[in-house]
Amino acid sequence: MKERVERKLESLGNSFVKMPRKVLLMSFSLQKKDRLYARIFMALVSMCYFKDGMVKLGKYFYTCHRGEYLGNYRELADRTDISFGSVGHYLKALSDDCLIEYEAIAGGTRIKVCNYDFFSGYLTENTVDNGNDISAAQAMAAAEQTMGGRSKQFTPKGKGGEA
16 A cells, blocks of 8 residues: 555656646636636646856846746747736736736846745745744744735634624
8 A cells, every 4th residue: 555655646747836726716717707716826836947147048048036927928929828818817917916026128038936835845944034034834824814825715604703
């Protein structure tokens, strides 16, 4: 049994990302706009560079930092199956929700996933943030609070707060 579980885990690969429950739920929403919003966000988290390096975009070379994606709208449209014209709309929506920052560059767009270290599991215990020690659990709770995580999944229906 143990060998079978290890084989299953091995087939999934070695790296995982954390994804807010709200984004996962949106990916199965009955509303197409919610599904596409979630799809492009999950794609960006998945396609971000996990370490600093150089990227060639068209005829230009750029330094790409951890948590950034350099590409163009056409590539995003092709990879997410979202129309070319809608990519900009969803990037703006993600930016308005403080999930990404983006800017036009020659040959495409630089997109930074906010809190990428959290999503990639890079945060470890005692990560320093503005001089204060925080734990990975505290960072996760803060991100869930911002995104409307598990604690905001259901709204209380009665005085007892039952879901």
